[in-house]
Amino acid sequence: MSVQHDISAVSTTPDGCPVSSVTQSPTGCPISHQAASFDPFRGAYQVNPADALKLARKEEPVFYSPVLDYWVVTRYDDIKNIFKNPELFSAAITLEQITPVSEEAIEILDRYDFAPGPTIVNEDEPIHTERRRALMAPFEAEHVEKLAPKITEVVTSYIDRFVTRGKADLVDDLFYEVPCIVALLFLGVPDEDIETCRQFGMQQTLFTWGRPPAEEQNRVATGMGQFWEFAGGLVEKLKKTPDADGWIPHAIRVQKDNPELITDNYLQNIMMSGILAAHETTTNASGNAFRTLLENRDAWEKLCNDPSLINKAIEECLRYAGSVVAWRRMTTDDTTVGGVEIPAGSRLLIVTSSANRDESMFPEPDTFDIERSNARRHLTFGLGTHTCMGATLARQELRIFIGELARRLPHMRLVEGQEFTYLPNTSFRGPEHVLIEWDPTQNPVPADRP
């Protein structure tokens, strides 16, 4: 059983600051002003989650948030221990709606027979590892490498469209569509509508990790219902071509040998969550990486002059500005985290972006250093039994984006004065637009000049 408290006890002032009338944590400890005012859906956390928790990392590294009814964990070692102890910290709530769903929204979902069940990332042992092993083959490096020529071809054709233009929005012109095409290719889905997948991805982020107001909940629930149907339809289509390449056809073949391990409901679930897992995360990671690299001009120029630094730079981008900034677990027993008592059934928001700026692990953590020796120890892909299965593919996409843009547009700059905006939610983070400009007559590749 989970311990949940009345989050309606949280209201906001006219200027949007959360005010909580809950004065004690579930263990009876007084709640500090800092903890009471922690609100991941707006303000400082939306601007930069790691900065927003800087003081907490120092003074109150584990605290109860009445706005969320979650315990918030901010330090590297505590989060690492949570990831490494799946028996005590269950993944079951990973895809739960962080904002309770209204009655009306539930009715809408029922109309679509929306029945999401387990989908690897929210499963516990031993079934989690059994399914993960059975479904792992397409994620292995040798399979992922085979996709590289196709990904390079798609990236090249997208850059061709804007290279002579002198200005672009890296998200709209490149990072949104290409990871979607790659995600569908990886999943084995031929020729799907990218815009449909884009809309569904945004709905799922808001539905699972956002705080949509009541009227928006119905719209989001309708989107989720449609996404669920869409995923089911895709699985049915793929069952007609079981020998095809891709993750879902692979899972359909596993189902033939072991229908109890991989049910139809499971296939529909992994199709739906797979689109989000493979697409949004990588789009956001690319937007974050280029915002960061271009804001740190010396690093970008160094990289353009020496592409052998790309792999290290990718890890530093993922550490400094990861695209998954917080993940969730639930305690299965009474325990302590960072010396703080936490009862069984408590929900934890483990802020990996905060861990990635913990100075006990990363010296001078707020400095962006593409040659940092231990950047790869970031927690952006999680750790332990649930570590991201798609990390090799995500790294490969980032490598191709950085390599191609460094080669063809090393002189691009961020448009000055632009404001970076983010979809408000606890976990998935990337700029909605990254505007760049350059002088196309100076393009280094002669064929790219107007």
Ligand code: HEM
């Ligand atoms: C930069 C991009 C990405 C980031 C930051 C990211 C992050 C994550 C995180 C934080 C987890 C949960 C780890 C945990 O609970 O310990 C995860 C799991 C997972 N990711 Fe990714 N991911 C990315 C790209 C991808 C891609 C491209 C795919 C698919 C092709 C993918 C597929 C998965 C799957 C299947 C899981 C579940 C693994 C399990 O529970 O055993 N991810 N990812």
